[in-house]
Amino acid sequence: MSEQDARHKIKDFIMAQFLPGEDPAELTDQTPLISGGILDSIATLQLVMFLEENYKVSFEAYEVDKDNLDTLDLIVRLLATKTRL
Amino acid sequence: MGATTLQRNFVASAHRRPAATAVVEPGLGAIRYDALDALSDRMRDWLVSAGVGRGDRVGLFMRKSVDTLAALLGTLKAGAAYVPVDSTAPAARGAYILHNCEVKALVAEAELLPRLQAELSALGAAPRLLPVAQGGSPGAGLAAALDGAGALQTSDTVESDAEDLAYILYTSGSTGRPKGVMLTQRNAVSFVDWCSEVFEPCKDDRVSSHAPFHFDLSILDLHLCFKHAATLVLINEDIGKDAPRLARLIADERISIWYSAPSILALLAQFGDLARHDYSALRQVLFAGEVFAVKHLRALGRQLPIPRYFNLYGPTETNVCTWYEVCMPVPEDRTKPYPIGHVCSHLKARVLDEAGAEVARGSEGELCIAGPGVMQGYWSLPEQTARGFWTGTAGQRWYRTGDIVTEDADGCYTYLGRRDRMVKRRGYRIELGEIEAALYKHPRVKEAAVVALPDADAGVIIVAHLAAHDGKPPGLIEMKRHCSQNMPLYMIPDRFAWQPSLPKTSTDKIDYQGLKALG
Numbered sequence: 001m002s003e004q005d006a007r008h009k010i011k012d013f014i015m016a017q018f019l020p021g022e023d024p025a026e027l028t029d030q031t032p033l034i035s036g037g038i039l040d041s042i043a044t045l046q047l048v049m050f051l052e053e054n055y056k057v058s059f060e061a062y063e064v065d066k067d068n069l070d071t072l073d074l075i076v077r078l079l080a081t082k083t084r085l
Numbered sequence: 086m087g088a089t090t091l092q093r094n095f096v097a098s099a100h101r102r103p104a105a106t107a108v109v110e111p112g113l114g115a116i117r118y119d120a121l122d123a124l125s126d127r128m129r130d131w132l133v134s135a136g137v138g139r140g141d142r143v144g145l146f147m148r149k150s151v152d153t154l155a156a157l158l159g160t161l162k163a164g165a166a167y168v169p170v171d172s173t174a175p176a177a178r179g180a181y182i183l184h185n186c187e188v189k190a191l192v193a194e195a196e197l198l199p200r201l202q203a204e205l206s207a208l209g210a211a212p213r214l215l216p217v218a219q220g221g222s223p224g225a226g227l228a229a230a231l232d233g234a235g236a237l238q239t240s241d242t243v244e245s246d247a248e249d250l251a252y253i254l255y256t257s258g259s260t261g262r263p264k265g266v267m268l269t270q271r272n273a274v275s276f277v278d279w280c281s282e283v284f285e286p287c288k289d290d291r292v293s294s295h296a297p298f299h300f301d302l303s304i305l306d307l308h309l310c311f312k313h314a315a316t317l318v319l320i321n322e323d324i325g326k327d328a329p330r331l332a333r334l335i336a337d338e339r340i341s342i343w344y345s346a347p348s349i350l351a352l353l354a355q356f357g358d359l360a361r362h363d364y365s366a367l368r369q370v371l372f373a374g375e376v377f378a379v380k381h382l383r384a385l386g387r388q389l390p391i392p393r394y395f396n397l398y399g400p401t402e403t404n405v406c407t408w409y410e411v412c413m414p415v416p417e418d419r420t421k422p423y424p425i426g427h428v429c430s431h432l433k434a435r436v437l438d439e440a441g442a443e444v445a446r447g448s449e450g451e452l453c454i455a456g457p458g459v460m461q462g463y464w465s466l467p468e469q470t471a472r473g474f475w476t477g478t479a480g481q482r483w484y485r486t487g488d489i490v491t492e493d494a495d496g497c498y499t500y501l502g503r504r505d506r507m508v509k510r511r512g513y514r515i516e517l518g519e520i521e522a523a524l525y526k527h528p529r530v531k532e533a534a535v536v537a538l539p540d541a542d543a544g545v546i547i548v549a550h551l552a553a554h555d556g557k558p559p560g561l562i563e564m565k566r567h568c569s570q571n572m573p574l575y576m577i578p579d580r581f582a583w584q585p586s587l588p589k590t591s592t593d594k595i596d597y598q599g600l601k602a603l604g
Contacts, residue, residue, distance in 0.1 A: 020561075022561040036565060
């Protein structure tokens with residue numbers, strides 16, 4: 001799976017779960033997710049579970065925060081360090 | 086000399102200033118104090134001949150008019166209590182109210198009567214009826230109806246006792262059935278006297294009557310105005326919510342004391358185009374009934390900097406019980422709503438916890454009120470009445486407002502929210518009003534109302550119902566970003582539902598029950 005595929009898939013997940021009805025073009029690679037109020041703590045955990053299940057990776061507790069998961073870019077970058085995207 | 090009563094105040098004014106204008110019905114004309122006094126005397130005579138006396142109730146099922154006011158004053162002069170019923174609400178609701186408090190007589194607008202009568206008959210209620218057709222000038226409809234009743238024996242105006250009921254106002258009950266708040270002459274007169282002390286009205290004042298008569302704001306409008314022989318300007322429903330027309334009417338009628346719910350003033354500030362008119366007569370703007378969103382109050386003060394502004398607070402059960410004068414201009418950086426202020430001088434206030442014990446000053450608790458303004462109880466609902474009060478050690482009854490407040494060091498109360506609008510989510514205590522205040526900070530948000538709905542998984546889900554300026558709502562990402570900058574993450578609503586405008590109750594408050602039903 002390419003990085004582009006992962007990006008699309010994660011974006012689709014966020015759109016469907018947390019932004020129903022929103023225009024997909026509004027969610028860019030740099031849209032702040034946690035600091036922008038889109039993902040609260042429970043939503044962030046749901047995203048992590050989604051990533052862990054789909055990419056067979058695991059996250060350390062310290063990684064699950066705004067510094068690593070605040071934008072699609074950051075999420076894909078962190079995922080790339082754990083898999084061979 | 087008997088007790089001071091509403092009818093005695095009115096009659097004294099009519100004798101003092103017979104030729105002064107008592108009431109203006111814009112577009113239709115005006116009526117003088119002597120004419121209104123005479124017409125309400127005839128109404129009294131009809132009621133007395135119908136067997137109405139002290140302790141009875143008389144229903145008023147009419148739109149706002151001089152006819153209605155004369156019927157209302159005639160009811161008081163007969164020693165009875167008036168029961169104003171919302172004639173725009175479904176007839177079944179009106180019939181329920183009139184049947185519930187067993188009105189002995191009913192003055193109703195002729196064209197509204199057939200449907201109401203069908204509902205009343207179904208309940209087995211048969212009050213004496215006086216149908217009133219609309220007349221061509223103020224008071225002409227009622228005069229014609231009384232002419233039709235034939236010659237009546239003249240009676241005297243009844244000297245009511247201070248503990249006699251003056252009116253019953255029905256408010257929506259949590260059970261879905263409206264409940265009748267019973268207010269005595271003492272309740273009403275003590276409140277009106279307090280208004281005299283604070284607002285110092287004079288005979289030259291022109292007082293707005295914006296609220297419908299079944300809404301407790303009308304008590305100040307009518308009875309304060311009549312006590313001081315000032316002029317009441319009736320504002321009917323169709324113009325009452327039309328900001329540009331209303332803005333012109335306030336200027337043209339040279340209204341000097343304005344009183345309404347904040348939502349109307351917010352509309353005026355946004356769409357009234359106030360700069361086009363002359364408001365030099367307007368000296369006081371009073372508002373009550375809900376929290377005035379600060380940004381709209383700021384905008385209003387910017388356009389109308391001269392009048393004094395008063396935030397009045399109080400449930401129907403006590404009428405106004407705290408007040409706060411807002412100094413203009415509202416600072417640019419202020420976002421917090423203004424406090425509800427100090428307790429009125431004729432009442433006493435305490436902040437009590439859930440066990441009825443007084444909390445330390447500064448702590449949160451329920452605002453409870455005692456004194457001569459506090460209602461007698463709910464009509465034929467002894468259990469609900471009992472639940473509505475704490476009884477103090479000295480036997481004093483403290484009405485529980487259901488509102489959570491704190492008291493500052495200077496005795497000023499700050500409203501935090503409804504007892505029943507506090508919800509817990511993920512262990513956090515959330516005041517839904519706080520979310521609303523934050524939503525209002527968004528420049529595109531015109532109206533915001535937040536409800537909590539039960540949810541099997543989360544306990545509650547929080548839904549923000551919103552209306553946008555120009556009807557173009559911002560996107561979800563934009564709203565969530567705004568929320569994240571203005572509230573803790575756990576308070577961010579789960580859903581944002583946009584509507585052209587939020588549903589309102591007949592008293593112009595946001596209809597939370599209706600919003601909850603929307604889901």
